[in-house]
Amino acid sequence: MSMAAERARAAALAEPDRLDGFSSPREVDRLFGHAAALGEFADALESGRMHHAWLLVGPEGIGKATLAYRFARSVLDEGKEGGVREALDRDHPVFRKVAALSHPNLLLIRRAWNEKTKRYAQSIGVDEVRRLRAFLGTTAGEGGWRVVIVDRADELNQNAANALLKALEEPPPKTLFLLISSAEGRLPVTIRSRARTLRVAALGNEDLEAAVRAALDRDSHEADAKALATALALSQGSVRRALELVSSEGIELYGEIEAGLGGLPEIDGARLHRNVERLAGPADTERLELYLALLLGLIERLIRFTATSEGATQEEQGLARRLISPANLAHWAEAWEAISEARAEAFALNLDRSLLVLETWFRLQSVAREHPV
Numbered sequence: 001m002s003m004a005a006e007r008a009r010a011a012a013l014a015e016p017d018r019l020d021g022f023s024s025p026r027e028v029d030r031l032f033g034h035a036a037a038l039g040e041f042a043d044a045l046e047s048g049r050m051h052h053a054w055l056l057v058g059p060e061g062i063g064k065a066t067l068a069y070r071f072a073r074s075v076l077d078e079g080k081e082g083g084v085r086e087a088l089d090r091d092h093p094v095f096r097k098v099a100a101l102s103h104p105n106l107l108l109i110r111r112a113w114n115e116k117t118k119r120y121a122q123s124i125g126v127d128e129v130r131r132l133r134a135f136l137g138t139t140a141g142e143g144g145w146r147v148v149i150v151d152r153a154d155e156l157n158q159n160a161a162n163a164l165l166k167a168l169e170e171p172p173p174k175t176l177f178l179l180i181s182s183a184e185g186r187l188p189v190t191i192r193s194r195a196r197t198l199r200v201a202a203l204g205n206e207d208l209e210a211a212v213r214a215a216l217d218r219d220s221h222e223a224d225a226k227a228l229a230t231a232l233a234l235s236q237g238s239v240r241r242a243l244e245l246v247s248s249e250g251i252e253l254y255g256e257i258e259a260g261l262g263g264l265p266e267i268d269g270a271r272l273h274r275n276v277e278r279l280a281g282p283a284d285t286e287r288l289e290l291y292l293a294l295l296l297g298l299i300e301r302l303i304r305f306t307a308t309s310e311g312a313t314q315e316e317q318g319l320a321r322r323l324i325s326p327a328n329l330a331h332w333a334e335a336w337e338a339i340s341e342a343r344a345e346a347f348a349l350n351l352d353r354s355l356l357v358l359e360t361w362f363r364l365q366s367v368a369r370e371h372p373v
Contacts, residue, residue: 016111016120019243022219025065027099029090030214033207034067037200041071042084051196053168053177055153058200060182061240063211065151067200068178072147073098075176076105107135109150122348126159132167136175145174153179154186161188168194202237211239212246221247233313236297244290253287257295260361261319264368272361280353288353292343295360299336303329328371335367
């Protein structure tokens, strides 16, 4: 195989959102939690009245894709005893083919790799969805079901969404669509109305820790007890977030954020500019995404704690009492929403990331200064 072909195959086998150093969801054989979602799908499959499209909705990083591949393997291996309720062994032919994306009856639709820019597209384009025509227009290889996974469905652009809608409206027999989404509201109502929604909740503490430890063991990562405990406390039920924290500089980034919020309404200019330098470069996208996710997650927990007295660590509770009160709660919620929108726009339009970080902190300073506790 040529070097160019090797690169193309490597790109094909890597998800755009795959966490570096860890297995892809299609390579994960153990599922933690999500018993209700698993049971709902299993009941439908066993009843013989399977809906042709399922929309798996829930927070990012909680195992929706892992669950979708579990469903796909169960449907593709029709003769398996126990159905979806029993996991396939990693050495099973169906497991291996799905993990390698080589099963003839499985199609994965995702953001495309651009060989020229060496980056994934910002959205799923219509050309990706048009692959459905050939996939659905032929007789299913190896007989049985065909499965289409769209990961992530909320990344479909308008033309791609329209093309998918046509397939959802008139699916061939024994075709299953699994649409994965962390932002259900971004999907057209026409698509949502043609799929059965399966809501997937964030993991509870025990399942979260078990899933994180399993991922660390499976992919030969080590984590000291303190870092792991901190990562679990900050991850809000997301395995991905916990792994990002414990396996990278996430804990350090969180400390920077906590210190920055603790200093408000004053801003340490030197600290802020050091962070801008390490976050805004062309190669710093993943670090910036993690930083902003941690910042927004922390602000969300501070808001929730102020409103409900729940959902924050002991240190965060002290920070919440100093910055937020029932009287200024709405202003902090508005700031959270504005930062979220600015983040999405900056990444979608490739705007100045230095300015994004600076404006984020100036916005928080303004809220703390104009609406003190």
